[in-house]
Amino acid sequence: MLADIRWLGLDWDEGFLKGGAFGPYRETERKPLYDRYIAQLLDEDKAYRCFCTREELEEERHKAEAEHRIYRYGGKCAHLSADVITQNLAEGKPYAVRLRIPEQDVIIHDLIRGEVRFKAEEFDDFVIARQNGIPIYNFATVIDDALMQISHVIRAEEHLSNTPRQVFIYRALAFDVPQFAHVSLILAPDHSKLSKRFGAVSVGDYRMEGYLPEALVNYLVLLGWSPKDDREFFTMDELVKEFTLEGVSKSGAVFDKKKLTWMNHMYLGRKPASDLLEILREDFADQYAVSFDGVDESLILKAIELTKGNAQVVPDLFRLTANIVRSDVTIADEASRAIAVSPEAQLVLSYLVEHAGEIPFGQDEATVSAWVEDLRNRVPLAPRKLYAPIRVALFGAKDGPEIVKLFMALDPDVIRTRLKQALAVASQ
């Protein structure tokens, strides 16, 4: 998970494996800390030992349900005499620790949701440490946040209902209560919780599907936050500078993979080919080995540069670059094939094969471009009819890089061969 966060380009001030002034950061290593505060609460009688067994509690719960009452702990152990406690301890009876909850409403001042009020009767003396001595999450998280001097707790909405319990703990320990901000959840298209059923759910999944971290971050941030203007593209630096809690929306957002893919496409087009090559090599090593075995790196870079604007996700580049990098070419689809076997194709290609000597190999772009333009004067066809077969011949598909770019990127021998092959197809 830390690796995924790093991949996204996110950093943090301190923590596990990184160090900092408020360690240790591993929960098991923090156990003595938790124990200390549990002991303190017990000492001050703000918490008490509960010797009730699981069975007893279970029974209480069933009874409450049968009588259609809300279940709250009955307080059986809330006022045990010192003698009884001493005796129970001497007998080695296991106990959990419960916090005494005052009968008062709790108001949370949430930075996103405003005032949220919880009624006193919703709460009972809840357990803060189990029989095995390990504190429950609500307790540990309060200790951690307080000791680490956390000023703002920003987390998912699912924690909102637990916040009052945490506030009780802050108060019992006389800690400052931090500011809270509860962000809405991301939903699957059917408004259910995001799950495997929906496909990729972890950051790592998206990485393996070929989404760029900057695209994912950019998309995700817009899922619950909006700037003051209509901009949609943000770098990490811009986000750090411009993000505000005020711009966060309150409602849950449905994850729209189409828009993510669109955004990824835009980022791919702008990304330097060398960066994309790195990603292909590192994240898609297996495919890379198969697709680019023995291919000159400069050719790969050229191919990526030509085709990146057509890719939706990173691995699309394998398919798109194949027809540039490989010595042979295959016609990708029916529509392209139809063009390849058209009479126009025969006309154009036979002209080019016959006049192959005139192709300005190795010239600058302006020269090649002028020559390509001039083909219109030599072959009596409308531009669309004229150029489509050339692209199919050179690239294997009707959609792809500009003809000029193809002439410049491909090896002269490859071009001659492909033109001849395509002519053969057209003449069948």
Next chain:
RNA sequence: GCCCUCGUAGUCUAAUGGUCAGGACACGGCCCUUUCAAGGCUGCGAUAGGAGUCCGAUUCUCCUCGAGGGCACCA
């Protein structure tokens, strides 16, 4: 069941107690163009429903409905 949160087009969102409710994705059309993409223009399309306050409500209040979350000796 109880509690909490949310509710603007299919989706993400902006805005205001009062001009045509703005932008983006998706979808359709047009332009540009040697194709696709990109870009430009354009079309379709929304304030969940019902009361109330108000001269006027999408905005404020209440109810209903809907969606999500929480109710552990899980995290």
